[in-house]
Amino acid sequence: MTTATPELPTLRVGMLGCGTVGSQVARIITQQHDDLAARTGAHVELVAIAVRDASKDRPGIDPALFTQDAAGLVARDDLDIIIELIGGVESTRELVATALSRGTSVVTANKALLAAHGAELTGIANQTGADLYYEAAVAGAIPILRPLRESLVGDEITMVMGIVNGTTNYILDQMTTTGADFDDALAQAQGLGYAEADPTADIEGHDAAAKAAILASLAFHTRVSGDQVFCEGISHLTAADIEAVTRLGFVLKLLAVAQLTPEDQVSVRVHPVILPNSHPLSSVHGAYNAIFVESREAGRLMFMGPGAGGAPTASAVMGDLVTVARNRKRGVAGHAPSGYTDRVVAPMGGTECLFYLRFDVDDKPGVLAQAASVFSRRGVSLQTVSQIAKLEGPAGHEQPLATLGIMTHETQEQVIQECVAELQAEPFLHGEVRLLRVEGMA
Numbered sequence: 001m002t003t004a005t006p007e008l009p010t011l012r013v014g015m016l017g018c019g020t021v022g023s024q025v026a027r028i029i030t031q032q033h034d035d036l037a038a039r040t041g042a043h044v045e046l047v048a049i050a051v052r053d054a055s056k057d058r059p060g061i062d063p064a065l066f067t068q069d070a071a072g073l074v075a076r077d078d079l080d081i082i083i084e085l086i087g088g089v090e091s092t093r094e095l096v097a098t099a100l101s102r103g104t105s106v107v108t109a110n111k112a113l114l115a116a117h118g119a120e121l122t123g124i125a126n127q128t129g130a131d132l133y134y135e136a137a138v139a140g141a142i143p144i145l146r147p148l149r150e151s152l153v154g155d156e157i158t159m160v161m162g163i164v165n166g167t168t169n170y171i172l173d174q175m176t177t178t179g180a181d182f183d184d185a186l187a188q189a190q191g192l193g194y195a196e197a198d199p200t201a202d203i204e205g206h207d208a209a210a211k212a213a214i215l216a217s218l219a220f221h222t223r224v225s226g227d228q229v230f231c232e233g234i235s236h237l238t239a240a241d242i243e244a245v246t247r248l249g250f251v252l253k254l255l256a257v258a259q260l261t262p263e264d265q266v267s268v269r270v271h272p273v274i275l276p277n278s279h280p281l282s283s284v285h286g287a288y289n290a291i292f293v294e295s296r297e298a299g300r301l302m303f304m305g306p307g308a309g310g311a312p313t314a315s316a317v318m319g320d321l322v323t324v325a326r327n328r329k330r331g332v333a334g335h336a337p338s339g340y341t342d343r344v345v346a347p348m349g350g351t352e353c354l355f356y357l358r359f360d361v362d363d364k365p366g367v368l369a370q371a372a373s374v375f376s377r378r379g380v381s382l383q384t385v386s387q388i389a390k391l392e393g394p395a396g397h398e399q400p401l402a403t404l405g406i407m408t409h410e411t412q413e414q415v416i417q418e419c420v421a422e423l424q425a426e427p428f429l430h431g432e433v434r435l436l437r438v439e440g441m442a
């Protein structure tokens with residue numbers, strides 16, 4: 001706590017949205033006024049807040065600040081900074097673009113907006129000399145974008161891999177620790193407020209894909225949009241998948257993975273991954289987020305913390321607000337991320353990784369060799385082949401079944417998909433081939 005100096009200039013801030021995150025940001029700006037003044041060299045004054053319903057009771061916030069006219073707010077001439085905490089894409093894009101084109105700096109937590117229109121909005125900010133900061137858009141409170149764009153900018157990042165969606169991490173963690181099936185774990189997540197009534201964006205991986213696009217763009221100095229990210233969610237995973245993975249000494253996580261390929265392209269993907277128990281990301285439990293970065297010089301780094309929630313996310317927004325306020329006071333703009341490498345996004349089919357496959361076959365001599373030949377014909381080298389369980393055959397089928405588990409060496413995605421398609425057509429195979437990608441073995 002410090003004493004504010006009245007002669008400091010005033011930076012006028014408008015806010016869009018005052019919900020889970022916005023209400024916390026409004027609280028901190030008000031409560032920390034003197035400290036913010038000391039840290040920025042300016043009085044940071046919240047002058048207006050646009051909301052959907054201005055008549056709602058919002059304790060602790062001056063009712064005179066509220067307006068329902070968001071378009072009018074961003075068009076005001078007397079604002080230095082807009083904090084965007086409404087969410088959504090198209091209408092918010094309009095609001096943010098208007099603010100930036102008028103030279104008003106913007107702080108936002110909106111990953112979907114950045115993943116869809118980040119390049120365009122960055123371009124407008126560059127033209128007008130405004131700042132566009134969005135630390136809270138990826139992994140809530142965890143400082144990860146600033147390390148990528150500042151601390152590690154002199155290094156060469158080769159991979160960013162992270163748990164960037166707390167809801168799915170909670171669901172998979174529950175399935176692993178309690179044996180719950182997917183629907184029960186999802187219901188628990190909804191009961192605790194970790195998952196929304198419509199959980200699609202989380203469980204189908206779309207939220208993580210937007211974050212993966214932002215991470216890849218910053219890490220590899222290129223431009224990746226959300227629709228270029230390969231995306232597979234967790235809703236198809238079963239308690240049997242988790243049990244098999246656990247027995248193997250691995251753990252199942254939904255990861256966002258962005259890495260440089262040997263061809264200097266960028267592979268960006270979101271999908272369930274099995275990690276060995278020894279990997280640092282494997283011990284990230286509950287709704288926590290964590291991001292693992294590998295760079296040529298620094299080596300391996302890990303960032304972990306709360307990936308969502310009003311106050312944690314507001315902490316990241318406030319960090320950006322102070323930075324932007326300092327820039328504003330000094331009359332400069334922070335360095336915008338550059339897309340100078342313009343790297344190609346690698347097609348998923350060409351991506352290489354290790355795979356773990358599990359499937360039921362007739363338990364009779366020769367079947368194992370037939371299954372193995374599906375892989376060998378395509379040059380896929382197998383690390384381990386094991387019989388996991390013996391089962392009774394389905395009704396009307398005399399033959400007992402055996403569950404096989406196969407771990408491959410590094411293999412191209414399209415080749416493994418061909419193997420799966422061929423296996424699936426074999427008469428000795430029963431049910432579905434379960435395919436999981438493996439990371440963290442190097």
Ligand SMILES: NC(=O)c1ccc[n+]([C@@H]2O[C@H](COP(=O)([O-])OP(=O)(O)OC[C@H]3O[C@@H](n4cnc5c(N)ncnc54)[C@H](OP(=O)(O)O)[C@@H]3O)[C@@H](O)[C@H]2O)c1
Nearest residue numbers: 017018019020021050051052053085086087109110308309
């Ligand atoms: N919640 C988190 O943990 C978290 C974490 C990281 C990032 N984020 C991001 O932060 C942003 C805000 O999330 P949130 O959870 O705080 O959302 P929220 O609780 O749903 O709040 C949204 C706010 O926007 C206002 N609003 C909606 N439509 C509007 C419109 N057309 N004009 C003016 N105001 C409008 C709402 O007004 P009313 O109050 O009148 O309804 C509400 O105050 C999103 O981009 C989200 O992805 C959230």
